[in-house]
């Protein structure tokens with residue numbers, strides 16, 4: 218363990234699996250205290266047990282789209298780990314369709330979770346950070362925040378808007394010592410992507426096709442996104458504000474293979 222995140226008390230959403238779990242693991246290694254929130258309470262409990270985290274971790278089941286529930290979870294976090302000075306908005310859902318086939322319910326849920334959910338958490342965390350003289354917020358965006366893959370509607374719209382939320386809050390509260398940044402991963406080896414490859418008639422080929430899109434011939438491991446998150450939530454670069462860091466192995470810069 219190092220002390221890069223010593224004194225950080227971080228509220229992290231979507232921590233039961235995937236990128237969120239990797240971020241939890243990395244933040245713990247770097248000395249942070251964590252409050253973890255996930256919709257899937259049983260899965261989250263298993264993850265916390267596996268992390269073997271001890272008293273530096275508290276957790277609760279909850280849906281980030283429920284504003285009152287998020288306020289209650291933030292109060293719970295303050296009681297259990299102390300005043301929250303870091304927020305990582307990681308929980309998100311893929312809703313993929315074509316524009317004209319997208320139902321109102323798909324549209325609503327996409328924005329409720331991927332945009333309003335992050336805002337609910339910011340709204341709950343920011344007053345405490347401002348009162349304490351500062352804090353750090355990190356929104357997990359995506360390369361879908363800048364580019365569009367056909368038939369993935371309306372997920373990228375919400376991820377584009379998450380960058381807007383990042384910029385608006387960053388400028389609004391910079392004078393009070395709060396930094397708000399975004400981290401935009403490309404393809405990451407998570408269960409969601411494994412399930413997606415498995416939905417093809419030839420999952421092995423589907424996986425190979427995804428790898429072949431990338432300049433380095435591979436996608437990211439969750440731990441590689443987590444290390445960027447540790448840096449961005451830490452105080453190692455206090456002048457980084459309203460920024461988005463893309464971690465995609467170079468994919469979004471590539472015009473042609």
Ligand SMILES: NC(=O)c1ccc[n+]([C@@H]2O[C@H](COP(=O)([O-])OP(=O)(O)OC[C@H]3O[C@@H](n4cnc5c(N)ncnc54)[C@H](O)[C@@H]3O)[C@@H](O)[C@H]2O)c1
Nearest residue numbers: 231233235236255256280281307308309359402404405407
């Ligand atoms: N996996 C990728 O390739 C990839 C790429 C770019 C960006 N992202 C983004 O990274 C984040 C994490 O992605 P992942 O692939 O690790 O996802 P995942 O599906 O593996 O894990 C997401 C976790 O969030 C939880 N969650 C979902 N909705 C929730 C809600 N309303 N309230 C509370 N918890 C909720 C789920 O229970 C789950 O444990 C997401 O915001 C996603 O959009 C992922």
